[in-house]
Amino acid sequence: MAIPLLFGPYGSAKLPGHVKEYGVNAVWFHGFQEEAFADCAKLELEACVELKTFRADFAKRPELIPIGADGQPIRYGRLVQGVCLSQADYLAEIEEQLAAGLSKFRPRGIWLDYLTYAGWFETPEPDLQESCFCPRCVDDFCRTANIDATSPARILSEYASEWKAHKCRKVAGYALRYAAMIKRKLPECVVGAYMCPWTQEQFDGALTRIFAQDYGMLAEAIDVFTPLIYCRKSGREAGWGREWLERSGEFVPAGSSVQLILDALDFPDSLTETALSAVPSHGIQLFAGASLFQDPDAAGTFSLAVEAIRTQAAR
Numbered sequence: 001m002a003i004p005l006l007f008g009p010y011g012s013a014k015l016p017g018h019v020k021e022y023g024v025n026a027v028w029f030h031g032f033q034e035e036a037f038a039d040c041a042k043l044e045l046e047a048c049v050e051l052k053t054f055r056a057d058f059a060k061r062p063e064l065i066p067i068g069a070d071g072q073p074i075r076y077g078r079l080v081q082g083v084c085l086s087q088a089d090y091l092a093e094i095e096e097q098l099a100a101g102l103s104k105f106r107p108r109g110i111w112l113d114y115l116t117y118a119g120w121f122e123t124p125e126p127d128l129q130e131s132c133f134c135p136r137c138v139d140d141f142c143r144t145a146n147i148d149a150t151s152p153a154r155i156l157s158e159y160a161s162e163w164k165a166h167k168c169r170k171v172a173g174y175a176l177r178y179a180a181m182i183k184r185k186l187p188e189c190v191v192g193a194y195m196c197p198w199t200q201e202q203f204d205g206a207l208t209r210i211f212a213q214d215y216g217m218l219a220e221a222i223d224v225f226t227p228l229i230y231c232r233k234s235g236r237e238a239g240w241g242r243e244w245l246e247r248s249g250e251f252v253p254a255g256s257s258v259q260l261i262l263d264a265l266d267f268p269d270s271l272t273e274t275a276l277s278a279v280p281s282h283g284i285q286l287f288a289g290a291s292l293f294q295d296p297d298a299a300g301t302f303s304l305a306v307e308a309i310r311t312q313a314a315r
């Protein structure tokens with residue numbers, strides 16, 4: 001399947017009627033929202049859905065809080081993602097929501113969000129914890145990996161690589177389930193995934209060790225990988241997206257597309273740097289970017305970046 005180059009804002013804020021003139025051809029928005037689909041149809045833009053997977057309000061759903069190696073619920077802040085993956089009812093809810101959306105709408109793409117184990121990465125100093133060591137998750141690991149190690153300490157000291165691989169396979173398995181549901185209904189729908197933007201070695205391998213996002217394992221399910229390149233929030237420079245793209249061949253399998261999501265807070269520097277990358281981003285999402293298109297100068301900057309990326313991609 002040919003993956004289209006899609007450019008536009010993330011968020012459901014209103015866009016001006018002539019936004020297509022600025023190179024925008026798509027909008028990403030949260031969930032299957034009727035109004036957002038209608039707005040896209042009116043403006044002749046591709047509608048792309050961000051689908052929340054493993055993220056819940058822990059105050060309302062305390063049973064979903066993963067258990068850390070100390071046997072206690074993990075520490076978490078406002079923005080935490082990831083849940084205990086032994087919670088079958090919650091997992092069924094995700095599939096029900098996806099099935100309901102697919103029965104009613106025809107999005108051009110669906111980006112799976114929070115498809116990770118627990119933690120938060122939009123920060124310069126992440127608080128990283130291994131999880132989930134609830135009895136059911138530990139039992140699942142022991143049976144699946146044919147390992148007899150029930151204490152978190154023993155799992156982490158003697159079977160760390162098996163534990164990591166098990167978690168990555170779990171996440172990739174759910175990605176495949178969701179992708180199969182999507183493609184059965186809409187064979188041409190692009191399946192994307194929002195990714196922890198760290199390279200393999202950062203934070204002691206936390207991309208796989210903590211978040212369990214393995215590009216190789218996910219490649220079968222995911223057409224487009226979308227790392228969250230939020231420079232200011234992550235304490236990084238504006239050239240981060242460009243650096244990430246130019247190194248992506250080291251860890252993203254050939255044949256997979258990569259498309260950055262940039263943060264409107266980092267506009268315009270992060271976008272103009274990204275547009276200079278020798279490895280082009282396969283389209284661009286601009287988080288909270290809709291309001292920029294009310295300003296002709298900012299919209300013009302976006303338009304120039306789209307042109308540069310399209311030219312590079314055509315080479």
Ligand SMILES: [Zn+2]
Nearest residue numbers: 084132134137
């Ligand atoms: Zn668990």
